Amino acid sequence: MRVHPITSFTSALSAPLRSHRTHRAARADRPGAPRGRRGFAIAALVASAAVVAGGTVAFGAANKTITLDVDGKVTRVTTYAGSVEGFLEKNDIEVGERDTVAPETSSALTDGSEIVVRYAKRVDVQVDGVQTEVWTTALSADEALTTLASRGADVRLVASRSAAGGRAALPIELTLDGPVDVAVDGQILTARDGSLGLAAVLDELGVVLTEYDRVSVQDSTTGAVTIVVSRVVVADVAESQPIAFESVDQPDPARYVGQKKVTTVGVEGQRTIVNRITTVDGVETARELISDAVVAAPVGQIVSVGTKVRPVVVATPAPAASSGAAADPNVGGSADSLNWAALAACESGGRPTAVSASGAYHGLYQFSVSTWGSVGGSGLPSAAPADEQTMRAKMLYNRSGAGQWPHCGPRLFS
Template sequence: MSGLVPGHIVEGSLVPFPLAHAVRRTSKTVRLVAGGTCLAAVVGGTVAFTALDKDVTVDADGQRTQASAFGGTVADVLENQGISVGEHDIVAPAADTEITDGQTIVVRYGRQLTLTVDGETKTYWTTAQTVDAALADLDVRADGAKLSASRSEPLGRQGLALDVTTPKAVTLVADGQTRQVTSTAADVNALLAENGVTVREGDELSHAGADRLVAGATVTVVRVDRSTSTEQVPLAHGSRTERTDALFQGEKKVVTAGVDGSKTVTYADVFRDGVRAEHTATGEVVDVAPVEEVVQVGTKAKPKPVVAAAPAAPVASGGGGGGSVGGGADGLNWSALAACESGGNPSIVSASGKYHGLYQFSVQTWRAVGGSGLPSQASAGEQTYRAKLLYQRAGAGQWPVCGKKL
């Protein structure tokens, strides 16, 4: 019976042609017998037909269809219903299963799902009929994620390309603020847009705008401003030397005084987040030119000096007298001073070797008043004469202890 089509009787299958033909040529009795035999055959065939017919339900992606079949397999039923299945489809029970009366055959068509999660694309086959069911089947964690299609959108047999962007914790630094945000933005541009941050031309961005956003990233916007400024800068004057025989060697004369000038310098300034980061000179204009200093240096040889002979110091003894120097010094008691300072000994030298003679001259002081050699080697008269000269210059303070004896 496998060649039978449900609901259709193949001609000659129940009543053979020779038997029917014979019935027309018999007597009434024979016709009755023949008729009875024919009736029995028809009734028997009907019972057999009914026994072979099976009612099944075909559920194809939720569309249920009732069908009758004269035995066979699940594959036969699907073929009779015009349902073809591929390698990614699911049929239950299996296609080679013998059907039974009242059976439900379930067909679930496979759909190709091209799934891109945070920029990583993979292709799957699923029999889920909605986006949400497909994500659940594939164990994709999409809580709080941004989807390119509604979760309830039907997943047709033509398949679907679905983008999923998961929430990411990132740091956004812009305009003096540091914000910790959780975003489902696909890229840096989208992150900036959803946080109201506009990047101007010339601003600096730590990532390219099209860069995909990754968890833990720090996205920084640096505001860049450009301007020009000017500064007054002094110009130091130079100096030049001229040699001249109008001056003796070692002599100098400034013939032109030097004067500093000034200039205006223009700068290109770059500010990053309000702080000047670049200050580049781009041009300058001299406002006041500096005046060079000119100095003349003598080249003329100096004449040799004429040395006048020093007057001979008068000779005196015991610290008294000495040559006259004029003024009140001549009338002072120089003998008393000599007695106090040196005991009246013109050749005495202090224990330290620093002070000499009647008036305990230091060599330096002695020479300052015109003496030569050592004071203790000069005559008493010369020592008194030099002491008077010293008094005229500095007073009795030169002898802090004995000066009062004068």
């Protein structure tokens, strides 16, 4: 048997004696209170020990009366034991390695001696947000909080919700006497008698706990302990999110290189994500993914990309403009099927003799002199007949595409 000496039981030893009936009524519902074999042994100590000899009753010379305090239950006991250890063993009072006894078990007993026994209880403690288990011999929550205060800035006793009906409970008394405060739903309520116990105080104030609510006990600036009720909500929340579509280029031999067209328009898909979200007093503290399901698959976008090589047109000298010969505007290739009138209307307003304000561009299709010469033209483009201008514009297109007319080129396909 390992016993830890204690030195702070002066107030407990000097407290007024209470009857066994009164103490039992006060502790009937206290979780963790000693019961069974231990309780019967204590009650039996009230009877005086006697020695029977020759039909007469005589009291031994070592008979003495001591005061016994077990977890705040104080009784006067008559015994013949000569030491604390002998008294405990004789009266079947078991003490574990976490329990405390004062004075030391080796101490001698004399008439008027006092023995204090404190049984350790396991309590859940939250220190600066981290929960752990500790053993304490404190009789009440306020006493336990005082002894644990040095462990952190925010020390709380965490109440169990495993009792029937989810009632909150502590393995020790809430307080031996006096009021307690209850912090709940943004307000502070006060119960006049904290000795009723944690569950009774909440019932008295009409505080109803839901399934996941948490209850803890901490010190307050007023000197009274404070019961803190944290409202906990656990809910599955669904959220829809888009799924991006992919774009695929598809070779198209019917289109020239550089030409593209969207043949299938892409459509975003949709997924539904369900998270289990925990909030404490309205603040999210945890999020757990429950499911992630695709509701609608995305539709990929298909782009037709031309692979056809443009024909190379070799420019041939055209008859001189002064010859009066009519030019054939048809040069072959895809150019003959395009809308050249629309291009001319955009570039020059359809005027074969048009000259730009800078004097650099001439004719229906606003040729520069150098470009005009590269397709076989001679002289100024604006001086050539309209058919010749169209012929050489088609030659230019077959060689270089509509990009020669950056602004008006798209009109060719109208």
